Amino acid sequence: MRLLKLVPDNTNIGFLRWRNVAVGISVLMIIASFALVAIRGLNFGVDFSGGLMMEVRFEQEARIEELRRTVNSAGAGSASIQTFGDANTVSIRLPLPPGDEAAVQRVVTRVQDAVRAGNPDASFRRTETVSGKVSGELVTAGALAILFAMIGISVYIWFRFEWQFGVGALFALLHDVALTLGFFAVTQYEFDLNIVAAVLTIVGYSLNDTIVVYDRVRENLRKYRKMGMAELLDLSLNETLPRTIVTSLTMIIALATLVAFGGSVLFGFSVAMLLGIGVGTYSSIFIAAPILIWLGVGPGSFLPTESGGEGRLKPKTRSERIGG
Amino acid sequence: MLDFPKWKIWTIAATLLAGLIFAMPNFVPASAWPEPLPQGQLNLGLDLRGGSHLMLEATADDVLKARLEALEETVRTELRIAEGGAIAFTDLSQGRDRVSLTVTNAADLDRALSVLRRVSTPVGGITGTRETEVSNNGPRITLQATQAGVALAVDSAMAQAVEVIRRRIDELGTREPNIIRQGTNRIVVQVPGLQDPDALKSLIGKTAKLEFKLVDVDADPALVAEGRAPPGSQILPSIEGGTVVVKRRAIITGDQLIDSQVSTNENGQPAVSFRFDSTGGRRFAQATQANVGRPFAIILDNTVISAPSINEPILGGSGIISGSYTVATANELAILLRSGKLPVELKVVEERTVGPDLGADSIRAGAIASVLATIFVAVFMIITYGRFGVYSVVALIANGVLVMAIMSGLGATLTLPGIAGFVLTVGAAVDANVLINERIREELRRGRAVVGAVETGYREASRTIFDANVTNVIAAAIMFAFGSGPVKGFAVVLTIGIITSVFTAVTITRLMVAGWLRSRPKSLVL
Numbered sequence: 001m002r003l004l005k006l007v008p009d010n011t012n013i014g015f016l017r018w019r020n021v022a023v024g025i026s027v028l029m030i031i032a033s034f035a036l037v038a039i040r041g042l043n044f045g046v047d048f049s050g051g052l053m054m055e056v057r058f059e060q061e062a063r064i065e066e067l068r069r070t071v072n073s074a075g076a077g078s079a080s081i082q083t084f085g086d087a088n089t090v091s092i093r094l095p096l097p098p099g100d101e102a103a104v105q106r107v108v109t110r111v112q113d114a115v116r117a118g119n120p121d122a123s124f125r126r127t128e129t130v131s132g133k134v135s136g137e138l139v140t141a142g143a144l145a146i147l148f149a150m151i152g153i154s155v156y157i158w159f160r161f162e163w164q165f166g167v168g169a170l171f172a173l174l175h176d177v178a179l180t181l182g183f184f185a186v187t188q189y190e191f192d193l194n195i196v197a198a199v200l201t202i203v204g205y206s207l208n209d210t211i212v213v214y215d216r217v218r219e220n221l222r223k224y225r226k227m228g229m230a231e232l233l234d235l236s237l238n239e240t241l242p243r244t245i246v247t248s249l250t251m252i253i254a255l256a257t258l259v260a261f262g263g264s265v266l267f268g269f270s271v272a273m274l275l276g277i278g279v280g281t282y283s284s285i286f287i288a289a290p291i292l293i294w295l296g297v298g299p300g301s302f303l304p305t306e307s308g309g310e311g312r313l314k315p316k317t318r319s320e321r322i323g324g
Numbered sequence: 325m326l327d328f329p330k331w332k333i334w335t336i337a338a339t340l341l342a343g344l345i346f347a348m349p350n351f352v353p354a355s356a357w358p359e360p361l362p363q364g365q366l367n368l369g370l371d372l373r374g375g376s377h378l379m380l381e382a383t384a385d386d387v388l389k390a391r392l393e394a395l396e397e398t399v400r401t402e403l404r405i406a407e408g409g410a411i412a413f414t415d416l417s418q419g420r421d422r423v424s425l426t427v428t429n430a431a432d433l434d435r436a437l438s439v440l441r442r443v444s445t446p447v448g449g450i451t452g453t454r455e456t457e458v459s460n461n462g463p464r465i466t467l468q469a470t471q472a473g474v475a476l477a478v479d480s481a482m483a484q485a486v487e488v489i490r491r492r493i494d495e496l497g498t499r500e501p502n503i504i505r506q507g508t509n510r511i512v513v514q515v516p517g518l519q520d521p522d523a524l525k526s527l528i529g530k531t532a533k534l535e536f537k538l539v540d541v542d543a544d545p546a547l548v549a550e551g552r553a554p555p556g557s558q559i560l561p562s563i564e565g566g567t568v569v570v571k572r573r574a575i576i577t578g579d580q581l582i583d584s585q586v587s588t589n590e591n592g593q594p595a596v597s598f599r600f601d602s603t604g605g606r607r608f609a610q611a612t613q614a615n616v617g618r619p620f621a622i623i624l625d626n627t628v629i630s631a632p633s634i635n636e637p638i639l640g641g642s643g644i645i646s647g648s649y650t651v652a653t654a655n656e657l658a659i660l661l662r663s664g665k666l667p668v669e670l671k672v673v674e675e676r677t678v679g680p681d682l683g684a685d686s687i688r689a690g691a692i693a694s695v696l697a698t699i700f701v702a703v704f705m706i707i708t709y710g711r712f713g714v715y716s717v718v719a720l721i722a723n724g725v726l727v728m729a730i731m732s733g734l735g736a737t738l739t740l741p742g743i744a745g746f747v748l749t750v751g752a753a754v755d756a757n758v759l760i761n762e763r764i765r766e767e768l769r770r771g772r773a774v775v776g777a778v779e780t781g782y783r784e785a786s787r788t789i790f791d792a793n794v795t796n797v798i799a800a801a802i803m804f805a806f807g808s809g810p811v812k813g814f815a816v817v818l819t820i821g822i823i824t825s826v827f828t829a830v831t832i833t834r835l836m837v838a839g840w841l842r843s844r845p846k847s848l849v850l
Contacts, residue, residue, distance in 0.1 A: 197807065
């Protein structure tokens with residue numbers, strides 16, 4: 001039986017040759033993402049903007065323009081209406097009316113009555129109201145969570161490797177998080193709590209990739225003392241490439257299944273994750289690795305300890321490896 | 325690594341068996357599952373089974389205000405029944421955080437101070453801080469709430485509010501409400517499967533403070549029109565429109581109610597009947613006896629519901645509240661009165677309601693996605709790694725069973741993001757196997773013999789697997805700490821999935837590989 005090999009044996013791609021170009025593009029992308037988030041803004045869901053959200057499903061395709069007129073004429077403030085997952089389902093978002101709980105209830109009832117009057121087939125599947133105070137807290141908690149996750153993981157890597165690796169991981173993470181946010185600014189997909197969970201998961205998995213590469217870099221640094229850093233990084237990246245491709249593919253398979261079959265609520269989450277896997281894989285190769293060169297990681301970074309198992313490995317040269 | 329001692333094999337087998345037993349209740353009907361075995365099922369979150377999630381908040385100021393009102397009442401009573409005769413006072417008033425009064429006779433001052441100091445209970449702790457600090461400036465006495473006193477008041481008000489809400493929701497007959505305090509001044513109420521969230525909100529959003537007060541018939545209508553009430557009286561809105569001037573002091577409050585039911589009034593309209601306990605009944609009798617012919621007001625949450633005249637003393641300790649009620653609203657009021665008043669007003673700051681059909685759709689979508697993702701990943705793994713791919717698929721299935729078993733055993737809640745977490749784990753669980761298998765491929769390529777390659781593969785990959793998974797656990801832990809509701813559910817599944825996947829992907833596949841290596845294979849196709 002012949003097994004599938006996505007990456008041929010002894011692949012030797014010169015990733016590092018492109019490091020200046022790649023990092024240049026990445027930096028531009030990061031800046032563009034921040035600019036987009038600043039200019040266009042994120043389409044915050046009720047979790048973060050506060051307000052009222054209703055998910056409505058119709059038997060046939062939703063007529064959004066007509067709905068917008070209906071809802072606006074119900075006098076509930078200016079509504080933001082968009083399809084949600086599929087064409088039959090929409091989310092209606094409204095600002096929270098001033099006043100107490102009774103005022104919110106009146107708005108909900110008014111909108112429901114108005115929509116049902118024109119569309120007897122409408123079913124209100126979900127209603128969420130979040131007060132400004134709570135949404136403010138959720139924004140803070142979400143931002144802190146992402147920040148702490150990035151710092152926490154970088155510190156862990158610093159302890160397990162060297163500080164340069166921690167910095168490299170942090171930059172790779174910054175890249176992944178920025179691009180994910182940029183993606184949400186471009187597409188204006190709703191950004192809610194689930195997306196924060198997605199970003200945190202991306203942080204976790206992007207690191208997964210970075211660590212696999214770093215682990216191999218550390219191993220090779222101990223093995224090949226005389227190899228140039230760029231060559232050694234290329235070697236490490238190529239050695240781990242099959243794993244990177246296969247794992248990314250299994251993740252993509254799982255996530256694509258979620259996008260296709262996971263239903264409307266999980267759509268944004270799954271799309272964010274799918275993007276994150278791609279971005280995370282890219283950043284491990286083109287950001288996390290080259291940064292090690294610039295931060296001066298070299299064969300001296302992991303001096304063998306007297307009792308360390310790895311340290312006892314006899315230094316080999318590149319030619320020995322290829323010959324063996 | 326090929327050396328698997330007997331005990332290790334047995335431990336792995338026992339773990340898997342236990343996993344199966346704990347996961348089983350989710351698949352077989354309860355009747356077919358023997359009693360002594362674990363019965364725990366996956367606890368579905370509100371987003372999957374439909375229901376309402378409400379977050380209620382009390383402000384410290386409101387709690388303080390309610391506390392001071394109670395304190396004012398206590399002060400009044402204590403001074404009246406003071407040892408050595410009633411102490412006369414005037415100008416009993418409330419500030420933002422204090423109650424003050426003026427003692428009429430200077431001779432009573434010391435006695436009044438000692439009575440009031442007794443009222444102020446110690447908060448506890450070694451500092452001897454009290455709920456209120458009692459001080460005086462001449463005959464003017466001030467009871468000032470301390471910081472610790474306010475904190476204690478908030479704490480006890482919230483604890484009491486949880487109890488009241490629980491009683492009210494129990495009255496609705498909904499099953500498994502989840503009522504938990506969150507932070508210092510919030511309560512989260514989760515009621516699964518409720519069709520009508522409005523009923524729930526109107527039931528827990530009302531304070532239901534019932535008071536009976538005498539109507540102040542001597543009030544000057546001109547002053548009242550300006551919004552100024554005579555001393556000792558207050559102006560309250562009436563449910564029928566307009567206002568009613570009542571004495572500040574309540575003759576009796578709803579605290580002494582022991583029962584309340586829907587009934588009908590003399591015209592056959594829905595009304596609410598109530599009954600006092602014996603002390604309350606006696607006081608009600610005395611008050612009505614002393615005020616025959618005068619009107620009194622029945623006040624709910626500072627709104628006058630009705631202001632009938634007392635035609636004759638009400639001695640039986642029970643009565644009827646009639647107004648424009650329907651059977652439903654009368655029933656709601658009866659429930660509210662039965663369950664007692666909320667110690668403080670609660671505002672809904674967050675509400676999430678999911679219809680049962682959306683929940684059902686989500687479960688279906690989640691189940692389909694989970695199964696398909698497993699199948700696709702399994703096929704991919706088998707065409708990529710052949711025999712070793714089959715091993716990792718076995719491990720993948722074992723992982724699914726273990727995640728389900730642990731979730732069921734812990735009674736953890738599965739939410740829709742939790743299902744996403746599970747699907748994600750399917751993709752990630754095989755990562756460990758990918759790492760191992762790719763490493764073995766490399767070693768084989770370098771010309772190692774099968775056994776040596778497998779051994780090195782597992783050893784070298786294990787360190788990477790450990791580091792890689794720790795970062796995921798860090799991310800999940802932070803998500804759990806900062807996340808709310810559904811995100812927490814996601815973090816739980818992710819954490820459990822990561823831990824079990826290391827066990828299944830490393831230990832279980834190694835056992836299978838070791839078994840295969842015993843047959844002394846000459847070559848390995850990988």
